[in-house]
Amino acid sequence: MKKIFRVDDRLIHGQVIEGWIKYYKIKNVFIVNDRVFKDPIQTMIYKSIVPKGVDIKIFSVDEFLKFFPSSKVSDFLVLFESVEDLIKVEPLIKEDIDLNIGCVANREHKYQISDTVFLDLNEIKELCYLRERYPITVRKLPWETSIEIMNFIKLLEEKV
Amino acid sequence: MIAIVFLTHGSLGLELLKTAEMIIGKQDAVEVLSVHSGTTLSDLAERLDNLVEKYKDSGLVILTDMFGGSPSNVAMAYLVNENVEVITGANLPMVIKILSDRRSVETPLELCKIAAETAKNSIIIAGDVMRG
Numbered sequence: 348m349k350k351i352f353r354v355d356d357r358l359i360h361g362q363v364i365e366g367w368i369k370y371y372k373i374k375n376v377f378i379v380n381d382r383v384f385k386d387p388i389q390t391m392i393y394k395s396i397v398p399k400g401v402d403i404k405i406f407s408v409d410e411f412l413k414f415f416p417s418s419k420v421s422d423f424l425v426l427f428e429s430v431e432d433l434i435k436v437e438p439l440i441k442e443d444i445d446l447n448i449g450c451v452a453n454r455e456h457k458y459q460i461s462d463t464v465f466l467d468l469n470e471i472k473e474l475c476y477l478r479e480r481y482p483i484t485v486r487k488l489p490w491e492t493s494i495e496i497m498n499f500i501k502l503l504e505e506k507v
Numbered sequence: 508m509i510a511i512v513f514l515t516h517g518s519l520g521l522e523l524l525k526t527a528e529m530i531i532g533k534q535d536a537v538e539v540l541s542v543h544s545g546t547t548l549s550d551l552a553e554r555l556d557n558l559v560e561k562y563k564d565s566g567l568v569i570l571t572d573m574f575g576g577s578p579s580n581v582a583m584a585y586l587v588n589e590n591v592e593v594i595t596g597a598n599l600p601m602v603i604k605i606l607s608d609r610r611s612v613e614t615p616l617e618l619c620k621i622a623a624e625t626a627k628n629s630i631i632i633a634g635d636v637m638r639g
Binding site: 348356357359360361363388389391392395396452453454462463465 | 516544545546549573574575576577579580583584587628
């Protein structure tokens with residue numbers, strides 16, 4: 348019974364379907380994203396691509412903050428588009444939830460953390476702060492070795 | 508003639524096109540977009556916006572590699588446009604069929620139906636054929 352919060356700016360795609368959902372036999376996928384929540388076409392696309400037998404729900408960040416504490420679902424994969432959105436739901440994070448940074452695409456002034464994760468200094472700072480209290484993995488697939496986000500704290504010190 | 512956009516993970520689309528061209532010759536009105544690990548999907552959508560506009564009169568088929576993958580997810584948002592269809596699970600027989608028939612077929616949807624049939628029928632366990 349896995350409980351995962353994952354940052355992935357592609358939300359549901361090949362790595363999530365072939366990797367995380369199959370590997371952990373996830374039955375509940377939640378997308379937490381204000382843009383998709385308001386967009387009926389994006390909602391339809393994501394609902395159509397999850398494997399059979401997997402239940403998918405789409406929330407805005409605010410709706411998820413209300414829904415999650417009373418949810419009785421015991422295995423889930425929650426997908427966030429950005430580190431910023433993950434930080435918004437920090438009050439929901441508990442020790443039995445795996446935090447994973449999977450895919451954050453390259454933009455300007457970003458530091459490459461892994462093959463698929465590029466972060467700016469503020470995102471690194473936020474994650475290091477979170478990492479002091481909870482384990483965080485940085486990897487695109489569940490069977491890969493995780494990269495330690497704390498190793499990037501030097502970047503922050505150099506910039507101070 | 509219906510235009511074709513190859514939209515795949517990595518260089519698969521480009522290689523499918525190059526290989527098809529080896530067999531049926533150089534093609535016009537074909538475009539190749541690829542998704543890599545660091546590709547921002549909004550940048551990709553911007554390029555697709557331009558291509559959908561460019562080929563709005565001729566019609567456009569977006570050919571992707573895997574249903575559920577990010578190239579396919581990005582492409583599906585364009586199904587709201589008239590004259591755009593998306594076909595997933597590209598293989599070489601499908602690509603050759605789609606490139607060969609796009610002059611004679613009227614609509615992107617019709618072209619995709621023919622291509623999907625060809626692609627499905629192209630998957631053969633060779634030993635079964637040999638053994639009869």
